Amino acid sequence: MTATVEAATPVARLYDPRLRAMTVGIVALVSLLAFEALAVGTAMPTVARALDGLSLYALAFGGPFAVGVLAMVLSGIWSDARGPRAPMWAGVGLFVVGLLLAGSATAMGQLVVGRAVQGLGSGLLSVALYVVVGQAYPEELRRKVFAAFAAAWVVPSLVGPAVAGLIVEHLGWRWVFLAVPAVAVPAALLVQPGLRSLRAPGAAGLPAGALTRIGWAAGAGVSAALLHHGGQQRGASAVPLVLVALVGLAVCAPRLLPAGFLRAARGLPTVIGLRGLASAAFVGAEVVIPLMLSRERGFTPTAAGLVLTVGALAWSAGSWLQGRLPAPRSSATLPRAGLACITLGTTTVALTVWPAVPVAVGVLGWAVAGAGMGLLYPSLSVLTLELSAPDEQGRNSSSLQLGDSLFAATVLALTGAVLAAGAAPGPADYAGTLGVAAACALLGLLLAHRVTPSR
Template sequence: MSEVKENAGDAGWSELLDPRYSAATTTLCLGVALFAFNGFLVSTSLPTAVREIGGLELISWAFTLYLVLSIVGGASGALLKGRFGARTTLVGSGLIFLLGTLIAAFASSMPEVLVGRALQGLGEGIIAAICYALIPELFPSRLVAKVFGAEALVWATAAFGGPLASGLLTEHFSWRAAFLVNVPLGLIFIALVLRIVPKFSGEVSRHSVPIFRLAAIGTGIMLVALAGIANNLGLEVVFVAAAGLVLVCVIILDRRSHTPLFPSDAFALNSTVGIGLWVVLLMPVAQASTSVYLVMTLQDLWSYGPTKAGAFSATFAIAWSTCAILVANIQSPSRRAFLIRLGPALLVAGLAVIVVGFSLDIPLVVMLGQMSIGTGFGVSWGFLSQNVMEAARSGERDRASALLPTLQSAGYAIGAAVAGLVANAAGYPEATTPDGLRDATITIFTVSATIGLGAMIAGFALPLRKKNPLAIELHKPL
């Protein structure tokens, strides 16, 4: 066990590769890589799969079930970690992920693929949640932002390398190969966990798993997903409203439970954790519209090819990872507080610039808006996540940390549904002229910018601690 002073000098990136932390860095980044690469691999290979085994009408459910189960798995991550320990839970969830991968890879029908995708989502949701929960345990505070920077780099690499690798595997071998590439990654991850993560030696939690609340979370996210694929505006409104009601009830019930899934002050408006979680939720909700509609609009409005449109969209990931790396060395609490508040502001500004770009019919302006959004996430996300982790009440750090990736995924799901609702109301699917398509697109991103204002207001309301109350932190590196 080593003692690390909080006010030590700025840590270099090389310290992540120091023998004390290199194994932890590799393990957590590989856990993120499983989550990131799998999504890009599958999205590229599935269209070929349905041409071979059929089930085109079910293809959207391959993503929907994955998303729902990953959020349910993430919500249970902290509880499972407390009951079985990080190592056992990570190995178990890794095996679930591998089982799902093999079922999907050797499927002979789309329903079998759906079973595999559901298991993949469950396993990866738990992995992502526990990897987040382990960050403040395994690294001193001065290195946490660098860990998030390294993970952002993994995501950016996946955004470019995932579709390319999947395309090559699908074209030259088989769509099944794009699934099977996850097998060696999963086995390496499990081997690292078994070798690196200590055996659980804490007090075992004997509380039962709250099946009802987890099922309710799954139901709420399923309703959100149904809203995203419904073709009727009235149904979309009903699904979104019902989803909101279900998820609010889950939060209320969780606060009264003896086996809570969330921090006790989750979404409260008078605490760092509560307000911070609102920012974590609302930023992806606002940004989701670009993930759903930007590439499609570039192709339909300006006749971009898939590769050019994809590269255009990827400027978001480039800006995020680049900025996350550039700011990771900042240790000043006041500068970190400024960047946490700057992030949502850049998100809103970027969405507004995209609106201006489409209004003026200038692609370069739209790209600048996309890069501004990525910059907003890059400069703030790591510090925001760290602030929520470190502000959690005694005994609740695991729940606060594990909730972060789960809430991010939920934010994208809710944002996609809201964007779909706005798109249908604005006539996006029926637009047959450039002007009609442009007007509908402007409406979508204007609403997204308005949602982003909520994240910006929450960011400025966020009570940020000036410094860690502990002068010395104790860490047990992997």
């Protein structure tokens, strides 16, 4: 264990006085990352109209995602070489600068640049925070920390779009960007005292192969941006873009993930793979559900959104539960339970494409899937740190989040291509895309026993 916030007696609580400021600070930072990721989607149509920038609309989303892929790898290398303090501060600084650039934009090009800088900061910060957890918190508290991270995403998912809408309507779209730094800087300052005591490995230079890894990350980022762009196109033009992007990801992504990832080797490679499969399953279903309910069952956008809210609340409940359960005897127990719930839940949702199946059945299924994500995500984050040597926590944390992002992006692009293939999607299209989501979760369930390393 690499906990370096040490004391004469063990720290038994997440909000113990020795960890309280750091806990509040890192959870607040995660909340801000989540709020901004969700709020921008609400504000962007207004931004595009105000800046006459509809042609750059997709790039305003795909750019930060692509830069974030590169930033995650950079943050992992930096954290392992020098500790998480510097990349965390760089991440906060770039995140704030990006927000200020976007909020003060007078042209869409400036806003896209601001969004890219913001994405660079988010990628640096998200990985560095995982390393902070690995170094600052004792092993028995890590599941609770990651449960708090999950809650920090769930709350913005419930209120973020509505709050962003109110800000756009009453204060103007610029304040969706400009208001966040006022909270981000104090949150970072809360973390600063604890960061001073974290151990820096003090390596003389970049780890072996770091430059090559950065090159592969750049390739993966460009491929991810192209995949994002292709998934938003309509008609035959989307096919070559998606295919080229998938080839790029197939070449670059395995070089950024642990050896043995493609064959689901025991231990860390499977942990990374399960996180990606779960993310693909949940996100792939989440984007289809509102469309299916509105077109096939006549739901209003508000009513369809409330169904997604049920899943978010269940995710939070599952995270809370896993943080308070006794440590299971097998490290595969919680991942297996979570993936079983996601498989069952997404399969149940798929049944609602038939009119004879009550919508309430699908809502219940989505709640089960959300609870599964809550059980799964924090447990895989904890396993990643447990299976990482002290000088590899950054690299492996970046791999975990890269797998998460790239799997989700791939499924989103393919789902978008399927739904856009015809004049209007029908029950077979919804069933097919939801079936792919359930299959991803089922594959993860079949592999879950392999999170336990070979003896």
